Amino acid sequence: MLMKRIISLALFLFAATCLSAQTPKYYRVQIFTNDAGLRQLAMKGVGIDHGEYQRGKYFIGEFSEHELGLIKQSKYPFKLLISDMSAYYVARNKTDTAAVEEPVTTCKYLKPLNFKLGSMAGFYTYKEMLRTLDSMRKKFPQLITKKQAVSAAQTANGNVLYFVRISNNPKVEQNKPKILSVFINLRVITSGMSDDLPRKRDYRN
Numbered sequence: 001m002l003m004k005r006i007i008s009l010a011l012f013l014f015a016a017t018c019l020s021a022q023t024p025k026y027y028r029v030q031i032f033t034n035d036a037g038l039r040q041l042a043m044k045g046v047g048i049d050h051g052e053y054q055r056g057k058y059f060i061g062e063f064s065e066h067e068l069g070l071i072k073q074s075k076y077p078f079k080l081l082i083s084d085m086s087a088y089y090v091a092r093n094k095t096d097t098a099a100v101e102e103p104v105t106t107c108k109y110l111k112p113l114n115f116k117l118g119s120m121a122g123f124y125t126y127k128e129m130l131r132t133l134d135s136m137r138k139k140f141p142q143l144i145t146k147k148q149a150v151s152a153a154q155t156a157n158g159n160v161l162y163f164v165r166i167s168n169n170p171k172v173e174q175n176k177p178k179i180l181s182v183f184i185n186l187r188v189i190t191s192g193m194s195d196d197l198p199r200k201r202d203y204r205n
Contacts, residue, residue, distance in 0.1 A: 025064070027083055028063075029079070031060075032079075034056045035055070037076050038053075038059055046067045126157075142170075143167070144164050144165070144166050149162055150163050
C-alpha cells in the first residue's frame, strides 16, 4: 500500500512538472531605448513586431521568459509592468467587458461609433466574430459581401472558415491587386473596422 502511494505521488509530481514546463510565462515590459536599441534586441532574439513604440523613448511589449532574460542581459533599462500575462488575462476576463481598461497606449484616436469589446478579455469569440460580420453586412451592404465558407474544410475545433469581400463594389470580382491578410486573431480586423467601414473604404478597395 505504501509503495502504491509513493508511486502515485511520484506520478502526480511528474505530471505537474510537465504541465508547468508546457505553460510558458509571458511578461509585459517597458524598454527604454530607441531605434538602434530595438534593432540590437531583435538581433538577439527579442520579438519587437508587436507593441507600443514611442520613438526614441520606449517600447512596450509582451515577452516570454527567455526574451525577458535577453532584455535583462542588455544594457537598456526596463520596467516590468505585468509579471504574469496569463493570470492577468484570466482575472480580466472575469470582469464586465464594459469595464475593461483601455489599451495601453498614449495615442489619441476617435472611437468608432458602434465599437464594442468582445467577451473574451476584450477579444471576440468565434461566434461574436460571425455576428460582427453579419452586422457589417447589414449596415453596409454596398461595401461588404455576405460571408461565405472558404471550403468544406474546418479548423481543428470544427469551425468553418469564412471570407468576405470589402470594396466600393463588393458584388463584382474586380481586376485589381489582392492582399492576403493572415491575422493572429479576428478581433484585429473585425473589431477595428466593424462599424466604421465608410472611413476605411478608400484603402480596402
